[in-house]
Amino acid sequence: PARPAGLALAEGLPSGALTEAEAKRLAAGYGIPVTRESFAATEAEAAAAAEAIGFPVVLKGVSRAVVHKSDLGLVKLGLGDTGAVRAAHAALRAAPLPLDGVLVQEMACGEAELILGARHEPGLGAFVLVGTGGVLVEVLRDVQLAPAPLRPADARAMLRRLALWPVLEGVRGRPALDVEAVIDALVRLSWLATDLGERLVEMDLNPILLRAAGEGCIAVDARATLR
Numbered sequence: 001p002a003r004p005a006g007l008a009l010a011e012g013l014p015s016g017a018l019t020e021a022e023a024k025r026l027a028a029g030y031g032i033p034v035t036r037e038s039f040a041a042t043e044a045e046a047a048a049a050a051e052a053i054g055f056p057v058v059l060k061g062v063s064r065a066v067v068h069k070s071d072l073g074l075v076k077l078g079l080g081d082t083g084a085v086r087a088a089h090a091a092l093r094a095a096p097l098p099l100d101g102v103l104v105q106e107m108a109c110g111e112a113e114l115i116l117g118a119r120h121e122p123g124l125g126a127f128v129l130v131g132t133g134g135v136l137v138e139v140l141r142d143v144q145l146a147p148a149p150l151r152p153a154d155a156r157a158m159l160r161r162l163a164l165w166p167v168l169e170g171v172r173g174r175p176a177l178d179v180e181a182v183i184d185a186l187v188r189l190s191w192l193a194t195d196l197g198e199r200l201v202e203m204d205l206n207p208i209l210l211r212a213a214g215e216g217c218i219a220v221d222a223r224a225t226l227r
């Protein structure tokens with residue numbers, strides 16, 4: 001597959017923390033699958049966006065100042081109809097913290113949550129990491145780190161070293177998960193990290209939801225900081 005021009009993709013983006021939507025567009029530019037989503041400034045826009053995306057949807061409060069949205073009650077999952085979207089919108093807007101708006105996105109599903117990350121360390125270069133993801137990532141510390149860029153075989157070796165690996169292979173009657181899709185996403189993220197070079201401080205896709213073999217993976221959250 002063709003490798004996109006990373007610095008050009010990042011050209012219009014500000015330095016400092018990107019929004020979830022900006023970080024996902026950067027990842028999507030590298031062919032990493034992300035949720036369908038749109039930004040809404042009002043309740044009416046949120047309802048219209050949800051209808052266009054299709055139910056169930058997720059609503060998230062958007063603010064550049066927030067790092068962990070769910071800690072602040074800013075993630076509303078599994079909204080099944082317009083009424084639920086309007087109620088979630090009102091609840092988000094009632095939060096004490098000023099929001100720039102809300103992000104309406106498809107509700108995705110998967111069998112496991114992974115974190116994929118990229119960093120650029122001044123003087124050392126670009127690195128990528130993969131591990132057990134979700135909101136418990138700092139607690140579980142099941143991560144593997146390697147210098148970028150990666151070949152698919154490097155990405156596979158990192159996955160095999162995770163404590164999560166037996167789950168990816170399928171244990172106790174659970175289906176084998178789409179390891180090839182994660183390998184592809186990790187290689188693409190390593191290209192992004194290499195191409196952005198010093199402009200990249202860090203990027204985290206957490207979580208990427210992983211489905212059964214052949215069904216792919218999808219990043220439902222993204223965070224990035226640029227220089």
Ligand code: ADP
Nearest residue numbers: 058068069070075106107108134135206220221
């Ligand atoms: P935080 O900023 O707290 O990391 P996330 O956007 O990652 O917020 O949402 C918290 C959790 O909610 C995720 O770890 C994931 O389990 C779930 N989640 C978030 N967005 C979606 C989505 N679009 N579809 C399904 N689950 C989601």
Ligand code: MG
Nearest residue numbers: 206207221222
């Ligand atoms: Mg997250």
